[in-house]
Each structure stands twice: as structure tokens, then as C-alpha cells.
Amino acid sequence: MTILVTGGAGFIGSNFVLDWLKDDATQGESVVNLDALTYAGNLRNLASLKGDARHRFVQGDICDCSLVDRLLAEHQPRAIVHFAAESHVDRSIHGPGAFIRTNVEGTFTLLEAARAYWGTLQGAAKEAFRFHHVSTDEVYGSLQPSDPAFTETHPYEPNSPYSASKAASDHLVRAWHHTYGLPVLTTNCSNNYGPYHFPEKLIPLMIVNALAGKPLPVYGDGQQIRDWLYVSDHCSGIRAVLARGRVGETYNIGGWNEKPNLDIVHTVCALLDELQPSAQGPYARLITYVKDRPGHDRRYAIDARKIERELGWRPAETFETGIRKTVQWYLTHQDWVAEVQSGSYRDWVAANYAHR
Numbered sequence: 001m002t003i004l005v006t007g008g009a010g011f012i013g014s015n016f017v018l019d020w021l022k023d024d025a026t027q028g029e030s031v032v033n034l035d036a037l038t039y040a041g042n043l044r045n046l047a048s049l050k051g052d053a054r055h056r057f058v059q060g061d062i063c064d065c066s067l068v069d070r071l072l073a074e075h076q077p078r079a080i081v082h083f084a085a086e087s088h089v090d091r092s093i094h095g096p097g098a099f100i101r102t103n104v105e106g107t108f109t110l111l112e113a114a115r116a117y118w119g120t121l122q123g124a125a126k127e128a129f130r131f132h133h134v135s136t137d138e139v140y141g142s143l144q145p146s147d148p149a150f151t152e153t154h155p156y157e158p159n160s161p162y163s164a165s166k167a168a169s170d171h172l173v174r175a176w177h178h179t180y181g182l183p184v185l186t187t188n189c190s191n192n193y194g195p196y197h198f199p200e201k202l203i204p205l206m207i208v209n210a211l212a213g214k215p216l217p218v219y220g221d222g223q224q225i226r227d228w229l230y231v232s233d234h235c236s237g238i239r240a241v242l243a244r245g246r247v248g249e250t251y252n253i254g255g256w257n258e259k260p261n262l263d264i265v266h267t268v269c270a271l272l273d274e275l276q277p278s279a280q281g282p283y284a285r286l287i288t289y290v291k292d293r294p295g296h297d298r299r300y301a302i303d304a305r306k307i308e309r310e311l312g313w314r315p316a317e318t319f320e321t322g323i324r325k326t327v328q329w330y331l332t333h334q335d336w337v338a339e340v341q342s343g344s345y346r347d348w349v350a351a352n353y354a355h356r
């Protein structure tokens with residue numbers, strides 16, 4: 001038995017592959033990992049799998065239909081778990097084209113390939129096949145302070161090129177189920193954090209900038225709220241939905257951890273003050289308010305009761321345990337940080353922060 005994972009060299013995908021191959025419940029089921037290795041993909045995340053025959057890495061694009069067709073025919077996976085995406089809101093504002101291509105056209109290509117492949121399956125194999133689409137809470141748009149958290153029936157109101165492209169991909173997945181009967185599952189998750197998080201996103205950016213004595217750029221007033229989930233909890237949620245989720249359903253995954261950005265930055269600073277104090281004084285001295293992100297969503301919050309009620313899933317980490325593990329991971333993986341900060345990363349930081 002095998003599964004095809006797309007985007008398995010990125011932040012969440014690599015955590016998913018590592019956890020999958022460690023998890024007793026998956027019984028060592030092998031993984032074919034299709035990833036284009038964009039700026040966000042990093043084979044170093046998967047270095048511990050070197051020589052492990054259960055992991056087969058294929059560098060390639062999800063928009064390449066003949067490659068995807070070939071991989072499905074050759075490996076006969078019993079599921080596709082689709083992470084591959086352009087994932088950073090700020091980059092989507094600077095250059096939306098790549099988001100439409102990978103998130104919309106790429107998902108379309110995979111759905112068509114999956115539909116053709118599923119059509120060749122018979123009996124129990126056809127019955128068991130799943131296409132699991134990994135999506136985001138950002139498709140639901142922005143909440144007012146007193147609004148209830150997003151349920152699975154919340155209207156789609158995406159506000160950024162990123163969230164609009166993910167919303168489009170969710171709609172395609174839904175349509176392929178309703179029209180063609182493809183056995184799909186969709187999960188919409190809140191903001192993740194943890195090991196291997198590319199330091200363009202809030203938490204790892206704050207950690208690496210603080211350690212380098214650089215400004216900690218807080219957009220606007222820093223009171224925007226996100227609902228944070230430790231990445232291994234997202235991965236266990238996906239495994240639960242893949243194993244036991246009802247076909248055609250969507251499940252929200254979240255950590256019940258709503259926090260304003262400024263609180264997150266202060267928490268990161270306090271942990272660094274404890275674990276690696278700076279001779280120049282508390283890290284919070286580096287906090288710098290900068291121009292806000294255009295169209296910045298004010299608040300996201302996930303109501304994760306459906307996945308708990310139907311599948312018994314709950315996060316294992318609290319924010320306090322998860323953020324401590326995360327800061328410790330960055331402190332002990334400075335070589336990983338140094339490598340991802342080379343070349344194009346510096347160009348991105350210059351493009352995003354120079355005029356703020």
C-alpha cells in the first residue's frame with residue numbers, strides 16, 4: 001500500500017511525511033512524495049529519511065499532467081494527500097500569478113488525473129480510494145471580534161489572492177465529488193507553527209530576526225487574531241480524516257488558540273529571553289510597527305467541534321507547549337535556518353519589508 005503526497009518537502013507536508021512514517025497506525029505504508037522544490041520546498045527537511053525505502057521523492061510539478069498520470073499508474077496509491085501550494089499571503093499580493101497556476105490549475109490537474117486513475121480501479125481498491133485536499137481557514141474571510149468561530153458551513157469570503165486561489169481549489173474538489181463521484185475529503189486548517197516553518201511567516205520570522213538582532217516587523221497595530229495549531233496536530237488531524245472521514249465532507253482543524261499577533265511576538269521574545277538571553281537586553285526591544293498588509297484579515301477562528309465529535313480528534317499540544325518546542329527547535333537547528341536564508345530569501349525580505 002502506498003499514498004501519493006504532493007508538496008511533501010514544504011513545511012506541513014514534510015512534517016506529515018515524517019510523522020506518517022513514524023506512526024504505528026500507518027504500519028509503515030510507503031509514500032511517494034511529489035514536490036517541485038520551489039523556494040518553499042527543502043529536501044533537508046527529509047534528510048532523516050535518506051536510505052528509507054518507504055519514501056520515494058519525485059521532483060516535479062503538479063501541473064504536469066503526464067507526470068502525475070505516470071506516477072498514479074506506476075505506484076497505484078490508495079490515496080492522494082494534496083499539500084502542494086503557494087502558501088504565503090504577502091507573496092500572493094506581490095505576485096498572484098503563481099498562486100492561480102499552482103493552487104487552481106495544479107489542483108485541477110491532480111483532480112483530473114485522480115479521476116482517470118480512480119476510473120481504472122475496481123472493487124475494494126475503488127471503494128477505498130481517497131483524494132484528500134489540504135486547505136485553509138482563510139477561505140472563510142475575516143471575522144468581527146464577537147462573531148462565532150468558522151464552522152464548515154460558513155460562507156466562503158476570501159480576501160487575498162492566496163485565499164481566493166485556495167477557495168477556488170476547494171470548489172473544484174467539491175465539484176469533482178458532486179459531478180464525477182470522486183471520493184474526496186477536504187480539511188480547512190488554521191495557522192500552523194512548528195519545525196521546518198519557512199522564516200517568511202510570522203513565528204519563524206520573529207525567531208530568526210530576534211536571534212540576528214534585527215527588527216521584529218509587526219504589521220499595523222498587531223491586534224489581528226490568528227488561531228494557532230502546532231503542525232504535528234494538523235498532521236494527526238489529516239490522518240484521522242483520511243482514515244475515518246466521511247467522503248465528500250469538509251472538516252475544520254484548529255487548536256482553540258486564538259491570539260493577537262502582538263501577543264505571539266511577546267511570547268516568542270519571552271521564550272528567547274529565557275533560553276538564549278541577549279546581552280543587549282530583552283528581545284521585545286526589537287519590536288517595530290510597520291505599514292499594514294493590504295486587505296489584512298482581522299480575525300480567524302476555527303470551530304473544531306465537528307472533527308472532535310465525528311472522529312474523536314483533539315490537538316495534543318497547547319500553545320504554551322507547542323511554542324516552547326518550536327523556539328527550542330529553531331535554537332538547535334541554526335544550520336537549517338542559515339541555509340534557507342540564502343539567496344532568494346534575502347531578495348524576498350528586501351521586496352516585502354523595504355518600503356514598509
Ligand code: NAD
Nearest residue numbers: 007009010011012036037038040041061062084085087192
Ligand atoms: P509551503 O509553502 O511550506 O510548502 C508548499 C510545498 O509545495 C513546497 O514544498 C513547494 O515546493 C511545493 N510546491 C509549490 N508549488 C508546487 C507545484 N506547482 N508542484 C509541486 N509542488 C509544489 O506550504 P505549507 O505551509 O506547508 O502549506 C501546505 C498546505 O497546507 C497548503 O496547501 C496550504 O494552503 C495549507 N495550509 C497551510 C497552513 C499554514 O499555516 N502554513 C494552514 C492551513 C492550510
Ligand code: TYD
Nearest residue numbers: 089191200201202203217218219224226261
Ligand atoms: P503569516 O504567518 O504570513 O500567516 P497568514 O497571513 O497566512 O495568517 O502572518 C500571520 C499574521 O502575522 C498575519 O496577521 C500577518 C502578521 N505578520 C506581521 O505582523 N509581520 C510579519 O512580518 C509577518 C510575516 C506577518
